[in-house]
Amino acid sequence: MGALADPLRLTIVRKLMLESEDYDHSCGWFGFDRPKSSLTHHFKALREAGLIRQRQYGLERRSRVRTEDINQRFPGLLDLVAHWHQD
Amino acid sequence: MGALADPLRLTIVRKLMLESEDYDHSCGWFGFDRPKSSLTHHFKALREAGLIRQRQYGLERRSRVRTEDINQRFPGLLDLVAHWHQD
DNA sequence: TCATTAGTTCGATAAAACTCGTACTTGGTC
DNA sequence: GACCAAGTACGAGTTTTATCGAACTAATGA
Numbered sequence: 001m002g003a004l005a006d007p008l009r010l011t012i013v014r015k016l017m018l019e020s021e022d023y024d025h026s027c028g029w030f031g032f033d034r035p036k037s038s039l040t041h042h043f044k045a046l047r048e049a050g051l052i053r054q055r056q057y058g059l060e061r062r063s064r065v066r067t068e069d070i071n072q073r074f075p076g077l078l079d080l081v082a083h084w085h086q087d
Numbered sequence: 088m089g090a091l092a093d094p095l096r097l098t099i100v101r102k103l104m105l106e107s108e109d110y111d112h113s114c115g116w117f118g119f120d121r122p123k124s125s126l127t128h129h130f131k132a133l134r135e136a137g138l139i140r141q142r143q144y145g146l147e148r149r150s151r152v153r154t155e156d157i158n159q160r161f162p163g164l165l166d167l168v169a170h171w172h173q174d
Numbered sequence: 175t176c177a178t179t180a181g182t183t184c185g186a187t188a189a190a191a192c193t194c195g196t197a198c199t200t201g202g203t204c
Numbered sequence: 205g206a207c208c209a210a211g212t213a214c215g216a217g218t219t220t221t222a223t224c225g226a227a228c229t230a231a232t233g234a
Contacts, residue, residue: 001092002092005088005089005092006221006222008222026180026181027180027181028180034223034224035223035224035225036180036181036182036224037181037182037183037184037223037224037225037226038222038223038224039181040181040182040183041221041222041223041224042222043181044182056230056231058180058231058232059178059179059180059181059230059231059232060179060180060181061180061181061182074167074171075167075170076163076166076167077167079163080161080162080163080164080167083162084161093191093192095192113210113211114210114211115210121193121194122193122194122195123194123210123211123212124193124194124195124196124211124212124213124214125192125193125194126211127211127212127213128191128192128193128194129192130211131212143200143201145201145202145210146200146201146202146208146209146210146211147209147210147211148210148211148212
């Protein structure tokens with residue numbers, strides 16, 4: 001998955017997995033200090049790689065990891081991501 | 088591992104794992120139709136990422152996957168690579 | 175309807191990565 | 205030594221990817 005090669009995108013998936021307690025989260029929730037267009041770029045990459053899905057809740061577009069699908073297509077990938085030590 | 092994001096490097100590691108029967112292999116063994124300098128570039132990337140080691144045998148510099156080290160640092164990564172279905 | 179807010183799209187620029195030719199180094203052989 | 209073969213180092217050109225501003229869309233609420 002080339003989509004996870006980018007450090008910010010890896011962080012996004014990790015935060016969703018490890019800190020989200022089964023909720024979906026909007027872009028703002030992550031607290032990244034980047035312009036909106038940059039964030040859109042990365043969320044789009046994750047979406048198109050099949051790693052997250054997004055649903056509209058009012059104004060927000062909340063993201064969630066596609067756990068089932070990923071575990072089926074790439075067994076072990078999410079475990080790897082979860083235990084990944086940066087660098 | 089950003090080093091595995093490149094398709095040729097993923098192929099190199101996969102071939103070493105799946106077709107090498109516990110031998111080390113020189114660049115030529117892989118049969119890639121690329122200039123030497125390009126291959127050096129990719130083998131260097133894999134070496135610096137800690138994914139392979141190389142030993143000199145006469146003229147050749149043979150490569151081998153660092154299975155032990157990788158399994159220790161990133162448990163599950165090599166299984167993932169082995170079962171990876173391209174695209 | 176108007177204002178606000180979350181996010182997208184587009185386009186331009188910058189940074190990173192890949193490709194590959196040329197020259198060089200190293201090991202082996204005659 | 206001269207020669208050849210495997211691989212490296214360097215540099216330049218090309219391609220890919222990231223970054224981000226500005227204009228835009230969609231949903232909400234006053």
